[in-house]
Amino acid sequence: MSTHVLDRHLQKTLSRGRVAATRPAGCPDIELYLFDPQVLDGPLSHDEAQAVVGEPAYWSFCWASGQVLAQWILQHPHLVAGKRVLDFGSGSGIVAIAAAIAGAAEVVACDLDPAALDAAEANAAGNGVALKRCEDWYQRPQALDVITAADVLYDPDNRGFLAEFRAAAPQVLLADSRVRDLGDPAYVRQAVIEARTWPDLNEFEEFNQVRIYHTV
Structure with a gap:
């Protein structure tokens, strides 16, 4: 690309x-x-x-939650190694790329925007890995092991995806800097890590505090 x-x-x-x-x-x-x-x-x-x-x-732009979740996966490769991963709202592709580098058997970048998928593909190639594309969550591949998602809950209408993610795969790895209480006890907070959008958009400081969740 x-x-x-x-x-x-x-x-x-x-x-x-x-x-x-x-x-x-x-x-x-x-x-x-x-x-x-x-x-x-x-x-x-x-x-x-x-x-x-x-x-x-x-x-x-690489948003704070994407950076934090990608780094988390690189530091905890067992979460994705050998597994089939779908990265929801992939954007630049950083989380999907991290999963591929960490040894995932297959990684699908899912995004409604074809330009984002072009970017994810180009960025993956630059890091020596390959991704599959998916433009529609509702036409996603089946038999997924892990769903990853970063900063996708900014719209209250998106909260329903929390249940959809859990139904789609046995493990969900989520990062978010916008919602303090997910309202879903299946998502257990693992850490709070500070990061800034890259390049920096000078967002409010509260949006630089990223919470990492795993489902149980």
């Missing part, structure tokens, strides 16, 4: 946009093609940051 393809996707949101290879501070072992802030004169303005958040070329 050429970075020119990713640049064209990004320019639909930011006309000056382009991607560059970088290593997020929260998971520096994985290199990603992300938005290159050097195309701007200084940091993102408030309006530009709001445009990025509101018009999701979200795959071009």
Whole structure:
């Protein structure tokens, strides 16, 4: 996957946009093609940051929860090793890539946005691993062992996925910085880890506290 393809996707949101290879501070072992802030004169303005958040070329930023969950998987490879993993809302693909590096038998990147899947594919190739694509959660492969998901509960309408994840696989690994109480006792908090979106969008400090959950 050429970075020119990713640049064209990004320019639909930011006309000056382009991607560059970088290593997020929260998971520096994985290199990603992300938005290159050097195309701007200084940091993102408030309006530009709001445009990025509101018009999701979200795959071009690596959000805090994705970094933390990817690093968690790299540090605990037994969670995915030899297993069939689906990463829900894959975005840049960092969590899916971490699962592949950690020895998963197969990793499926699932995202509604074809541009995100292009990015996940390109980023996976850059890290020497391969992912499968899925554009529709409801047409996902069967016989999954693990579901991973990071920062997918920002919309209250998405809370129903918590039960759907548990029904889809015997193990769910979830990271979230937006919801303090999931309201589902099957998700047991393992840790709270600080991280920042990469490149930094100067979000509220509360969104830099990432909670990691495993299902039981």
